[in-house]
Amino acid sequence: MKEYFQKIYKGSQKEFYSLAEKNLIDEKKMFVITANPETLMIAEENETLKNALLDDQTVIVPDGIGIVKGAQMFGIKEINKTITGIDFVNYLLEKCNEHKKSIFLFGAKKEVIEKFTKKIDEQYPDLVIAGAVDGYVENKQEIFEKIKKAKPDVVLVALGIPNQEILIYENLKDFNKGIFVGVGGSFDVLSGMKKRAPKMFLKYHLEWLYRITVEPKRIKRFLQSNVRYIKIIKKERKQLQGKE
Ligand code: UDP
Secondary structure (H helix, E strand, O other): OHHHHHHOOOOOHHHHHHHHHHHHHOOOEEEEEEEOHHHHHHHHHOHHHHHHHHOOOEEEEEOOHHHHHHHHHOOOOOOOOOOOHHHHHHHHHHHHHHOOOEEEEEEOOHHHHHHHHHHHHHHOOOOEEEEEEOOOOOOHHHHHHHHHHHOOOEEEEEOOOOHHHHHHHHHHHHOOOEEEEEOOOHHHHHOOOOOOOOHHHHHOOOHHHHHHHHOOOHHHHHHHHHHHHHHHHHHHHHHHHHHO
């Protein structure tokens, strides 16, 4: 586990945003994984996700407060604030509009993606939507072939962890440029179809609590991965302390 934390981005949100903007302007390739404890837990069992996380080309940012807590448990003080995927998506939309760049949206339900693209068109008139496809198509690789042809500056994939990261990772070598991000349920929220947690929840890093409250089916998934996560970190920390 510690290897992930050693690799997680250590700068501030502002520094991370500047890096992304620079890559966008310079037409560089960048793969961002917005991690929460569940991401790391899935990687324990999923070799491709693990490889994606540990790949030199990937930038991992601490999306959830659980990652900040885990970093503290390992004594990595530089990781002290979250950089959330949903805020990053908003930032990318703004910058694409400012620099007249193109974006490809892939994932979420048909009505969600339709609403989201409409909203983007209205709010960001200079941004070019290179394509928008819902995430319930049978052949997801086929959509990636379309994305390759479109050569967009930003590719947002909203299929949930780990499918979105795996698809990006397996296709990344075929792109010469692009900022790629797996954005989970962000389209649902940004389209207005699902509510983001109220400000008070965000302030106290309790977005996870809000999501569980409105979608109780998430409780089991949440508890399973988070309890295991803390256990594994504690065990590994003990082993590392024993070696010192
Ligand atoms: N999704 C999709 N195709 C699928 C499965 C899921 O497009 O085959 C979408 C789903 O509609 C949602 C997103 O993937 O917009 C995953 O959201 P969730 O909140 O579960 O992801 P998390 O942020 O928890 O990874």
